[in-house]
Amino acid sequence: xxxxxxxxxxxxxxxxxxxxxxxxxxxxxxxxxxxxxxxxxxxxxxxxxxxxxxxxxxxxxxxxxxxxxxxxxxxxxxxxxxxxxxxxxxxxxxxxxxxxxxxxxxxxxxxxxxxxxxxxxxxxxxxxxxxxxxxxxxxxxxxxxxxxxxxxxxxxxxxxxxxxxxxxxxxxxxxxxxxxxxxxxxxxxxxxxxxxxxxxxxxxxxxxxxxxxxxxxxxxxxxxxxxxxxxxxxxxxxxxxxxxxxxxxxxxxxxxxxxxxxxxxxxxxxxxxxxxxxxxxxxxxxxxxxxxxxxxxxxxxxxxxxxxxxxxxxxxxxxxxxxxxxxxxxxxxxxxxxxxxxxxxxxxxxxxxxxxxxxxxxxxxxxxxxxxxxxxxxxxxxxxxxxxxxxxxxxxxxxxxxxxxxx
Amino acid sequence: xxxxxxxxxxxxxxxxxxxxxxxxxxxxxxxxxxxxxxxxxxxxxxxxxxxxxxxxxxxxxxxxxxxxxxxxxxxxxxxxxxxxxxxxxxxxxxxxxxxxxxxxxxxxxxxxxxxxxxxxxxxxxxxxxxxxxxxxxxxxxxxxxxxxxxxxxxxxxxxxxxxxxxxxxxxxxxxxxxxxxxxxxxxxxxxxxxxxxxxxxxxxxxxxxxxxxxxxxxxxxxxxxxxxxxxxxxxxxxxxxxxxxxxxxxx
Numbered sequence: 001x002x003x004x005x006x007x008x009x010x011x012x013x014x015x016x017x018x019x020x021x022x023x024x025x026x027x028x029x030x031x032x033x034x035x036x037x038x039x040x041x042x043x044x045x046x047x048x049x050x051x052x053x054x055x056x057x058x059x060x061x062x063x064x065x066x067x068x069x070x071x072x073x074x075x076x077x078x079x080x081x082x083x084x085x086x087x088x089x090x091x092x093x094x095x096x097x098x099x100x101x102x103x104x105x106x107x108x109x110x111x112x113x114x115x116x117x118x119x120x121x122x123x124x125x126x127x128x129x130x131x132x133x134x135x136x137x138x139x140x141x142x143x144x145x146x147x148x149x150x151x152x153x154x155x156x157x158x159x160x161x162x163x164x165x166x167x168x169x170x171x172x173x174x175x176x177x178x179x180x181x182x183x184x185x186x187x188x189x190x191x192x193x194x195x196x197x198x199x200x201x202x203x204x205x206x207x208x209x210x211x212x213x214x215x216x217x218x219x220x221x222x223x224x225x226x227x228x229x230x231x232x233x234x235x236x237x238x239x240x241x242x243x244x245x246x247x248x249x250x251x252x253x254x255x256x257x258x259x260x261x262x263x264x265x266x267x268x269x270x271x272x273x274x275x276x277x278x279x280x281x282x283x284x285x286x287x288x289x290x291x292x293x294x295x296x297x298x299x300x301x302x303x304x305x306x307x308x309x310x311x312x313x314x315x316x317x318x319x320x321x322x323x324x325x326x327x328x329x330x331x332x333x334x335x336x337x338x339x340x341x342x343x344x345x346x347x348x349x350x351x352x353x354x355x356x357x358x359x360x361x362x363x364x365x366x367x368x369x370x371x372x373x374x375x376x377x378x379x380x381x382x383x384x385x386x387x388x389x390x391x392x393x394x395x396x397x398x399x400x401x402x403x404x405x406x407x
Numbered sequence: 408x409x410x411x412x413x414x415x416x417x418x419x420x421x422x423x424x425x426x427x428x429x430x431x432x433x434x435x436x437x438x439x440x441x442x443x444x445x446x447x448x449x450x451x452x453x454x455x456x457x458x459x460x461x462x463x464x465x466x467x468x469x470x471x472x473x474x475x476x477x478x479x480x481x482x483x484x485x486x487x488x489x490x491x492x493x494x495x496x497x498x499x500x501x502x503x504x505x506x507x508x509x510x511x512x513x514x515x516x517x518x519x520x521x522x523x524x525x526x527x528x529x530x531x532x533x534x535x536x537x538x539x540x541x542x543x544x545x546x547x548x549x550x551x552x553x554x555x556x557x558x559x560x561x562x563x564x565x566x567x568x569x570x571x572x573x574x575x576x577x578x579x580x581x582x583x584x585x586x587x588x589x590x591x592x593x594x595x596x597x598x599x600x601x602x603x604x605x606x607x608x609x610x611x612x613x614x615x616x617x618x619x620x621x622x623x624x625x626x627x628x629x630x631x632x633x634x635x636x637x638x639x640x641x642x643x644x645x646x647x648x649x650x651x652x653x654x655x656x657x658x
Contacts, residue, residue, distance in 0.1 A: 001510045009513075012505075012509050210450045221495070222497065222498055223498070224462060224495050225496060225498075228462060230485040231482075399462070405463075
């Protein structure tokens with residue numbers, strides 16, 4: 001093995017890669033833009049849209065209620081601006097109006113509702129909605145809130161009539177209190193997503209150079225040219241592989257940096273404050289240590305992806321053929337990466353040996369600044385073994401005439 | 408000097424089984440001479456030359472180039488060979504100069520030697536006007552000159568040309584044939600394959616006729632004329648090849 005030869009090949013491949021628009025887009029532009037767009041952009045837009053919907057006064061139709069003026073008054077009562085309901089008169093086509101989104105919800109009050117309540121009879125108020133429709137759901141929630149308040153008033157009156165205190169029905173309060181630091185709360189919410197994004201971007205960063213340096217070289221007719229030079233095939237593979245790895249790592253580094261900056265910006269401008277009380281607001285700051293650990297864990301996975309994609313693309317005769325081989329690979333990688341985001345999926349000794357899933361799960365913990373050193377060691381070592389095996393196969397495949405000159 | 412001894416190459420094909428592309432081919436090419444390997448399409452010329460250039464490994468037999476064995480010391484063989492064919496393309500995103508420099512570095516030239524060598528070749532091949540232009544922006548003639556410069560940058564004693572004029576216009580083809588002659592005049596060992604009779608008649612000191620992977624006959628043009636009782640090389644070729652000829656579609 002000659003480091004000089006590997007360096008010569010690497011320098012040449014780097015020069016070509018920096019002149020290739022596709023490689024530049026997948027390596028630099030995508031990671032730099034994806035995280036800011038996802039975090040600041042998406043969260044701001046989502047926050048804005050949800051806030052807007054909440055501020056809207058929904059049209060609610062009331063069926064019945066002519067004999068229940070107190071309930072209607074309760075529905076009309078407005079304590080806060082976003083509690084307001086726009087009550088519309090009953091119509092026979094109320095179902096069609098819900099489906100056509102002319103009204104967001106319909107409340108059906110039983111006949112003689114207030115009289116029945118006075119006699120302490122059981123009654124049910126129905127709220128008809130457009131299932132799965134956000135605005136309809138929000139309208140129904142607002143209606144329920146008004147009815148809950150009215151129910152509380154009825155209960156209070158009944159207890160007062162029997163000279164009982166209100167605490168009879170609520171002997172104690174239950175309150176949830178968060179004790180986890182802000183960054184851990186944020187990490188629990190989005191840690192899995194970050195691992196997933198880093199893994200996916202490591203792969204997309206390696207994908208285009210891997211195809212260009214193998215199938216692309218065959219397609220352009222330069223494979224025979226380079227094979228006629230005195231460089232050994234192992235050195236040639238290592239030079240090319242180093243470039244693919246660099247692209248993958250550059251993508252990972254840029255994505256980790258970009259996500260750190262964009263979450264800081266998002267946090268700074270309260271992009272994740274979805275109208276909650278300030279103590280419940282997600283604080284999505286990622287520390288330098290967490291970002292560095294995610295990047296370090298991305299190292300062996302980048303080697304694994306680079307070698308695996310390089311080997312697979314080597315079988316293809318053309319760039320197009322390589323794309324058709326590598327596109328299904330994206331799904332193979334997405335599945336374990338997404339599995340890490342599922343609720344309740346946490347690191348276990350067995351899961352720590354499953355490639356991709358293990359790193360994705362670990363990233364979730366690293367973002368929360370939780371360091372299980374035994375898992376880190378197992379995952380780093382196992383991923384290194386997989387990566388070394390993939391690189392070994394890549395070198396072996398490059399020696400095979402049936403792969404290089406497949407016809 | 409090139410010495411091929413019982414070179415064999417077979418490939419496995421899922422439908423056709425084992426295909427013998429080169430079958431016990433032996434010949435010798437000497438410095439200062441041009442050896443022409445003449446054959447129809449699919450005769451085994453490219454496979455033979457690829458084995459000499461160590462791009463393919465022989466399944467049996469061997470060859471030595473400048474005393475280095477193609478199986479035991481392939482990298483040393485390649486360091487002594489300049490290989491040019493229509494299949495050896497240029498890197499489109501490199502400039503002509505970068506392309507030549509890349510191969511110079513791969514051949515172990517140090518930076519100062521490389522600089523002098525590149526300047527010398529660019530000036531000799533009249534490449535100065537386009538040496539800074541990217542290869543994908545070059546005309547066919549410019550590309551051929553760059554390919555020649557690429558094969559010459561390390562001044563190899565052996566030159567292998569695999570159908571170098573295939574698909575080229577007459578002016579570009581003449582540049583290549585002139586270059587082949589220059590190589591011989593410079594004392595290099597030259598072997599080239601073609602199926603164009605006129606090129607062989609004009610260039611070759613020794614001619615080998617190959618068909619179905621077998622070297623059927625070889626000698627100087629005069630020797631072949633005497634041996635086969637024909638004056639015209641095309642007639643000699645047909646006479647030698649016809650009993651062994653299987654059209655490409657038949658297989």
